[in-house]
Amino acid sequence: MCSSINMDYDYLIKLLCVGDSGVGKTSFLYKYTDGVFHTQFISTVGIDFREKTVMYQQSGRQHRIHLQLWDTAGQERFRSLTTAFYRDAMGFLLLFDLTNEASFLEVRNWIEQLKTHSLTDDPDIVLCGHKCDLQEKRLVNQNRAREFAKNYNLQYLETSAKTGQNIDRAIDLLLDKVMCRMETSVEYAMMCATGRRQSLQKLQDRREGNSCAC
């Protein structure tokens, strides 16, 4: 399956696009990857994924990041997303349709789903109020969405696949969160490793000093 993918990258990051059916997930990803993607449909799990390689600057270093953007194939209509869809996802784009209030009310449930299925209780999520070009049809006002996002500690953006507004920015924000988490966990692991070395050293010192280790 991966034969045609350029394997020359530093990180492979899997992001999921979720939200009620009809909110515009596919057109969001289509806009983001337009021109530089090939999409693959895996029918056994019912997912579609697109890929894009981006350059990312972190701590003065340039990284090549290969993004895998997973999209549902409409099975969320039946409430039948399988755990394979969520597995190993590192960040989530959670979309609702600004012209459809029900899709906004469902955001709470989606957050619960993500918490249940993702690797952590505190997953990295960027909330997008999509289709913001349809101002005359808008049913969810910006303050209400902002307030909601603030309560859940999410970043909120208003996006449009038609005009391209904030599409790149939403993915960049999510990527920042994911990379930041990765860096922190690497640092933490290093700290643990160093910490262990230090306490081993202390233990050894005490032993050599013939004192009790307790």
Next chain:
Amino acid sequence: MALNPQYDAIGKGFVQQYYALFDDPASRASLANMYNVETSFMTFEGVQLQGAVKIMEKLNSLTFQKIGRLITSVDSQPMFDGGVLINVLGRLQCDDDPPHPYMQTFVLKPLGESFFVQHDIFRLGIHDIA
């Protein structure tokens, strides 16, 4: 009651009629007549529902505008109470989504000269492995 020798024709006829009503938004509501107000069960993607009202609420909450279907097989068996057990393997497509395989199982229970759907189990054929 005895086994119904017409089980195969009943199964195929029912499936055709059921989906004809289901797939037409204008007539979907009349599916309510196929279920009993109290004694019909549905398991829809693992969610258990009882009674025509709850079942219709579920069906009406599905968000597609258009649905198309391919029925691959309809396997039926006669039941000892005169009912018919039906298993459907098919593929459905909602709006512009990619098509998904699905399975649906029905138990038709005799009611006078006719039947009602006593059990209905639905699952999309998507798996947990990629």
